[in-house]
Amino acid sequence: xxxxNIYIAQPANREQVTAxxxxxxxLKIKFEVRKESPYDPGFVEKILxxxxxxxxxxxxxxxxxxxxxxxx
Numbered sequence: 001x002x003x004x005n006i007y008i009a010q011p012a013n014r015e016q017v018t019a020x021x022x023x024x025x026x027l028k029i030k031f032e033v034r035k036e037s038p039y040d041p042g043f044v045e046k047i048l049x050x051x052x053x054x055x056x057x058x059x060x061x062x063x064x065x066x067x068x069x070x071x072x
Contacts (some may be wrong), residue, residue, distance in 0.1 A: 011017045024031045037044060053059055 009020055011020055021031075029041075
């Protein structure tokens, strides 16, 4: 019997991950582990590039006074 149902488990810790994997293997249920980010890859790249730019001295710190002036 073939089904196309997809179940998503959200274990809270490594112990639960291990238990789920053991359970699936014991019942001979095929499964795959995916490590996907919930964020858009382009967005992540921009954030990482900004961090690298800042570390390379291509940025500046803004004081709270300067920031508050922007809102007025």
